[in-house]
Amino acid sequence: MTETAIVGLIEHPHNEPPLAFTQENLGWVPWLEPLPEDELTELHYDALVDKARAKNDYFRLLVRDPEILRTRTKTDKDIFYNTSEGLPRAERELAATATSRANGCIFCASVHSRFASHYSKQSGDVQRLLDDGVAAPQGPRWRAIIDASAALTNTPSTLGASHLEALREAGLDELEISDVIHGAAFFNWANRLMLSLGEPTPPAV
Template sequence: MSSHYTMEERAWHAWIAAAGPDTASERQREAYETSVWPNSPYFRLLAWHPDSLSARTQLDRAIFLTRDGLPRGDRELAATVASRVNGCELCASVHARFTAAFSKDEATVLRLLQEGPEAEFSGRIGAIVDAAAALTQSPSAFGAHHVHALRAAGLSDADILDVVQATAFFAWANRLMLSLGAPAAPGAADADALGDQRANDAIAARS
């Protein structure tokens, strides 16, 4: 059972200087100010290449914030699995909170964090967990039997595509984050970034 993964807030510290009001160009400031977390050192670091960050922001919102298709809780579950498999503590905590907020099943989310996707989950949750874990480990590990299990759990082909997109996006995003910095216990210097987390948590709680 792991003690590294939690639903509590986590901070993230970049290994190189992030862009900021005094160092960024107008285009770089626009990129991080319109990102998912404008005060996050991660997004401000990505803002050094503003076109890439803007493309990432659009893709993130298209996958997770659309009202159509797979329920948001299931998308967040796939992202939580990817983050847990990749060992990204910050993303795991964020998406675990989102999963719990949308699914109203905190106990299952906590079990996933503590025991990992190797734990046995039944029904729809089990099918999504198994598929997301396999896809994150290696695309070739995701096979027809995962698709059959997702269909048997009631997912349409469009829903399955949503699972794949949510998983693939965070399988990539985790690895980028892990290569640019490290998770940390929140401190006073992280107040603005944590404010972004709390604002997004509040939106999820109201949904």
């Protein structure tokens, strides 16, 4: 899906204003029925990994297939939280944000842009990515991360030697480059899942 195909706005019923890419804390409503919280078993709680996620409609929907959710969550946590080596957390979140922006996933972009801003202290640069897209001006290191993430998002085979060389020239080592690819690849899948199961809603007033 190319960026030119993304309008960046979602119309909502009941005369609500359209949503645009934002760092605000959005809601999300599923189009399918989540598993009711009072029907969760120990198997489901084990699959959620974090028991607090039982309050979340998205995870209670995914927990209908507990084995896949457990694998998905542990993969997610390893990519984004296991930062003792490799890419700093801010730039893992940047890869997820760039991917979500290119895919048109307003909800995922809102979540990961907040993390990218928090860890990088570069909220203006993050907001420019949301407002103007993956081609918006950025510093050389962020430019290389965003370009690689967007290439992998649009068509995986588009990610080529020039992207890897740009990442190396920006100072990333092989493990950090691997983290960029893992973050973008995971959110290519996660965006498509979320986009197919529900839609974002405006922040609670």
